[in-house]
Amino acid sequence: MEYKYQLIILGSDVAEKHHILGRLMEKLKDLGLPKSILKIIDSNNITDEYLGNQPAFGLYFGDIEGDHKDLDICQKLIKDGTMILPIFFSSKEGAFGKEIPCILANQNGIQFKENELDRIANIILESFELLRSTRKIFISYRRNESTSIAIQLYEALESYNYDVFLDTHTIGKGEPFQDELWHRMTDCDVIVLLNTPKFLESHWCKEEFAEAGVKQIGLVQLVWPNHDIKNIDSSSHISYPMILKADDFVDNIFNNKDRSKLVDVIVEEVITKVESVRARNLASRQDNLITDFRNIAEQCGRVVTVQPEKFLTEDIDDTRIVYIPTIGIPQSTSCQSAEIRKELYRHDKVSVRLIYDDLRIRDKWLNHLDWLNDNFKKDIKTLKKQDFKTWLQQR
Known part of the structure; x- marks a missing residue:
């Protein structure tokens, strides 16, 4: 089964959704990701296309007249734990309450404006862990x-x-x-x-x-x-x-x-x-990290492959080693994200390394990350840049 990120479009059929999708596609290009990893789903094909075991994010477009659509779908997605971002249009007081149905009243919404396109696109990417959620x-x-x-x-x-x-x-x-x-x-x-x-x-x-x-x-x-x-x-x-x-x-x-x-x-x-x-800057730094790792791997006679989703893989015996470029300081959420996305790695036995540039990271954090490597899960660990060569020369 092919792994896809599911973007579900609900609510009013408005032109603004095409502006958002257009900007989202630009962001995917900036990140060096293929458009094919994204599956666009709407109320017409959700029964046939939606998979509850793959990542999903919803956009609900409000109606200025209060004609709320797709309420049953919203209810199902909420039960599945899918986040839905309500988008409303009027700047008048009480516009959110009128344009957005009660079932989404507890969700943080965004008023659509042209200068919010990047923000909305980035929120979608963050929800799929394609752009880190820390800002x-x-x-x-x-x-x-x-x-x-x-x-x-x-x-x-x-x-x-x-x-x-x-x-x-x-x-x-x-x-x-x-x-x-x-x-x-x-x-x-x-x-x-x-x-x-x-x-x-x-x-x-x-x-x-x-x-x-x-x-x-x-x-x-x-x-x-x-x-x-x-x-x-x-x-x-x-x-x-x-x-x-x-x-x-x-x-x-x-x-x-x-x-x-x-x-x-x-x-x-x-x-x-x-x-x-x-997004463009994070993608550039990620590409630099991938390039550095690949060059050192080649020097060490190791064969690593860059996957379309911007991580690297190496198959040794019956294990697939997955190298995930991590910008900034790896956090526990980075490890959790790697665990959640195991299906993406397309192998029964997987070992994950979060690779990162340790330049200027404080010693207390580096020591903490080393301690986590020694005391927690063996199949998800961090690997700092200064140790790339040592790691790749081990086998």
């Missing part, structure tokens, strides 16, 4: 130039359910400051860089930028008015500059570290850009 952002800035805007973006991104790193708000008392900063940067999806005129005059800001290059972390750069972006070489990054003008700041104040604020429309644009960059 981690790192804000890089110079304190004596842009503190107030760093705090403004921290609060705005947090309100969109991002886990945001801001040095003054995130590092706990007694933690080694620089070690924790590098650790958190390693685990982020995108860096929002406030490119002020003297950003690179700060030693630590320059170090953060260099570290982003080494780790190949994508940048959303906010370039201050009258500042030449050429003084930052972004050729090695997935980098998206936003050139700011004076009137992008409240009252045209852009050079006061304590009083400057971005206007709301620019803040919204930053959030949209971060959402757009996220």
Whole structure:
């Protein structure tokens, strides 16, 4: 039986669903995944196509007149434990309650807007474990130039359910400051860089930028008015500059570290850009990890195969070893996801290794992951980059 991710489209037959599906297909392309791994199901073919033992996610499109459809299907999916995202359209007070049926009243919904397309597509990918569900952002800035805007973006991104790193708000008392900063940067999806005129005059800001290059972390750069972006070489990054003008700041104040604020429309644009960059950057880092592992495997005379779903396999005797590229710091949820997706690996006996880049991850975490390897499941373990060659030379 072929493993598929089932996207179930319910509710009103509206044009907006085609916009969402189009953006979702773009995201799959960005991730280097074939469109064939996704099965689109609607109320007309759900009886024949839906499989309860394969991953599923539902979109329910509301009706502005309150004509609710597919309620019996919603009830069945909820009983199966399938998440359904309600999408409504009107901005009027009470629109969600009118457009979305009561059976979905306890689900968090999203009002459809063009600038929410990336967010909706990413939510679908997260539900299928094709895009990690942790949404981690790192804000890089110079304190004596842009503190107030760093705090403004921290609060705005947090309100969109991002886990945001801001040095003054995130590092706990007694933690080694620089070690924790590098650790958190390693685990982020995108860096929002406030490119002020003297950003690179700060030693630590320059170090953060260099570290982003080494780790190949994508940048959303906010370039201050009258500042030449050429003084930052972004050729090695997935980098998206936003050139700011004076009137992008409240009252045209852009050079006061304590009083400057971005206007709301620019803040919204930053959030949209971060959402757009996220999948592409994670895919790029995943590809780099796969390439590094394959090159070392070839040097060691091992034959590994890249599967369409972006993991690697190696068959030894009666066991299939599956190598899953893991961006950032492997978590227990990463292991759980690997266990849930066992059917995807197409073999009776499977051993899983979550491969990851351990550069700049704090020693206490690396020691913890080593301890888990020694004390828990033998068939799902982590494998850090510095140990790739040692592991691959064992056989």
